[in-house]
Amino acid sequence: QGVFLPGLGTFAVVQEHFQVEEEVLMARRPVFQLGIDGACLQEVMFQTVTIPGDAKIKPLNYQWLSKTTSLPRHILKDCIQETILLYSLQLKNRQHLSFTFKDIGVLSCQNDILCMRFYYDCVTGLESKASRIALLHT
Numbered sequence: 001q002g003v004f005l006p007g008l009g010t011f012a013v014v015q016e017h018f019q020v021e022e023e024v025l026m027a028r029r030p031v032f033q034l035g036i037d038g039a040c041l042q043e044v045m046f047q048t049v050t051i052p053g054d055a056k057i058k059p060l061n062y063q064w065l066s067k068t069t070s071l072p073r074h075i076l077k078d079c080i081q082e083t084i085l086l087y088s089l090q091l092k093n094r095q096h097l098s099f100t101f102k103d104i105g106v107l108s109c110q111n112d113i114l115c116m117r118f119y120y121d122c123v124t125g126l127e128s129k130a131s132r133i134a135l136l137h138t
Helices: 062-069 073-092 122-127 131-136
Strands: 001-005 011-020 023-034 057-059 100-101 105-110 114-116
Touching: 023 105, 023 114, 023 122, 062 073, 114 122
Parallel strands: 001 057
Antiparallel strands: 001 011, 011 023, 100 105, 105 114
8 A cells, every 4th residue: 555646756565574583474664665856866865665566556635635634625736746846856956854744754865865764653553563573674
């Protein structure tokens, strides 16, 4: 399951198998696949994340966001698109600001490395049985 943010990337949840001693655990963990044009990130390095082809990725639901924020849909959509464009331009101009996603994590660029850091509660909320394994691999 995941959501696509045009111009920024895709947030998804992946399931992975991990060998722990003699036991194989399956852990769900969040991932972020960057979707910013590579020309914008000439000197910035970032981890390549592959989201499985069978993952159900949906576009951002502007209608639902509009209802929960009480903002008109067209204003909300324009605001999100302009914010993503501004962040992309800041990365291109080597202004490395952090981009915070409520209850999810922070997308930041330090030492020319762009990294998505997920909050502890986001990771452990997805996985109760193997949360430590998921945390180590996130």
